[in-house]
Amino acid sequence: MLNSKKNINKRLLLIGIHIVIGFLGTIPIISKLIFLTILFYAFFDVFTKKNSNNEALLWSAYFVGAEVFIRMTGALVFYETGKIYISLLLILGYLIEKFKNVINVSYVFYLLLLLLGIVFTRIPEGESLSGAISFNLSGPISLGIVAIHCYKRVITNNLLKKILFYSLLPIFSMVMFMYYRTPDLSEIVFTGSANYYTSGGFGPNQVATVLGYGIFILGVFIFFKIRLTGSRIVDSLFLIYFIYRGLLTFSRGGIITAGICLAVLFLIITIYSEKGIRSFAKYIVMIGFFVFGAWLYTSGVTGGMLDNRYAGKNAIGVKKEDITSGRIALFENQLNNFLDSPILGIGVGNGKYKREMSAKKITAASHNELTRLIEEHGIIGVFSLLILFFTPLTNTIFNGDVYQRAFLFSFFIFWFLTINHSAMRIAFPAFIYGMSLIKIEGREYV
Incomplete structure (x- = not known):
């Protein structure tokens, strides 16, 4: 049972270890040694056990939760390590496991369509072609690999909760690291923009995305009465603190x-x-109360700037012309580029450079994977998106009981919303998309 004393004690021990890792992450060399050790052990674990208990998926879940923390501490071998490592783990797991799922041809076709876009890549002289391709395609390619691995893979209800818990563990480390790396809040000047100081000195968008995933997992555990620590009060305090840290980043997505x-x-x-509804009302009200309390407190310590940020106002309370932080201008530019070259697109990675050379001088890389695919891959990108949308909707979400549909539809929406505000900068969108393709065995009533 998930709430047995033995399981609770094990979870408590693992949470404690990861809180300590969060502190040790402030020492770069120790952080690097810890995660290199875990990287090698994960491969060893999957290989020796022949992926008999979905070890590849479990370790992938772990590194999805850990990727941003590893980036924050400088422990990565190279920047895209998370996506590449997860892809290799899942490929290994699939190749050596005894019983293999049937490969969905749609996702093989999707990967081929992505690779075709490389042929039309033309970047300015002096820029790194491999860097542009890696930055823009490592996420979509890892998504294809995760999708192939997860498509109609049977996952027990207990294994699903274990996967979520594995993802949550390194997020505890990240939150602890952020605590130590955040200056005294009274020394921070809060404005109407995302805040690097309260995000552990790293990109607020990526940090908030992973914290949001942690909030989701903690909310699920409370809703389904799964005790992390054995105490509902302590679990609730964890959720409140995660919400608080997420709000402090001032990154809304x-x-x-x-x-x-x-x-x-x-x-x-x-x-x-x-x-019926009454049975769940107390949990919905309880989580709503946590959010409201965390909001009031965070708004207070930021001098009301949190309210301005979420209302799309600047530091003096004036409504911004563009509350999307420049994303509308990016969208319009990408749409125009697509209309200029609708068949083959402008080539992988070319969008950023073309914007830099335009009169408007929009230098930001795309934050929206949907518009990036269309802009850089043209009609091929449109076909890729159709595959990504209709395969999970037709083959999984609408074929199962309510419990399965609730989880898989939530995972699918998580993917869709994330790639609309954060593109595929991290491995999380690829992983959560793959989770929308699984089959959950055993229904749970709460």
């Missing part, structure tokens, strides 16, 4: 996405549950 996905999960199960 990851936190709003987590809230929407939790709401979708709760709503689907609540509406169709045999126990």
Whole structure:
């Protein structure tokens, strides 16, 4: 049982270890040694056990939660290590496991379509072609590999909760690291923009995305009465603190996405549950209370700037012309580039350089994977998106009981919303998309 004393003690020990790792992450050489050791052990574990218990998926879940923390501490071998490592783990797991799922041809076709875009890549002289391709395609390619591995893979209910827990562990480390790396809040000047100081000195968008995933997992555990620590109060305090740290980043996308996905999960199960709405009302109200309390406190310590940030206002309370932090201008530019070259697109990685040379001088890389695919891959990108949308919707989400649909639809929305505000900078969108393709064995009633 998930709530047995033995399992609770094991979870407590692992959480404690990862909180300590968060502190040790402030020492770069120790952080690097820890994660290199875990990297090698994960491969060893998958290989020796022949992926008999989905070890590849479990370790992938772990590194999805750890990737941003590893980047923050400088422990990566190279920047895209997370996506590449997860891809290699899942390929290894698939090749050596005894019983293999049937490969979905749609995702093989999707990968081939992505690779075709490389042929039309033309970047300015002096720029790194391999760097541009790696930055833009490592995420989509890893998504294809995760999708092939996960498609209709049977996952027990207990294994699903274990996968979520594995993802959560390194997020505890990241939160602890952020605590030590954040200056006294009274020394920080909060504005209407995302804040690097409260994000552990790293990109707020990526940090908030992973924190949002942690909030989602903690919300799921509380909703399904799975005790992390044996105490509902302590588990609730963890959730409140995660929400608080997420709000402090002033990066809205990851936190709003987590809230929407939790709401979708709760709503689907609540509406169709045999126990009715009353049975779940207390959990929905409780989590809503946590959010409200964390919001009031965070708004107070930031001098009300949190309210301005989420209302799309600047530091003096004036409504911004563009509350999307420049994403609308990027979208319009990408759409124009697609219309200029609709068949083959402008080539992988070319969007950023073309914007730099334009009169508007928009230098930012795309934050939206949908528009990037269309801009850089043209009609090929459109076909790729159709595959990504319709395969999980037709083959998985609409073929299962309410419990399965609630989780898989939440995972699918998590992927969709994340790639719309953070593209595929990290491995998380690829992984959570793959999770929308699994088959959950054994229904749980709460």
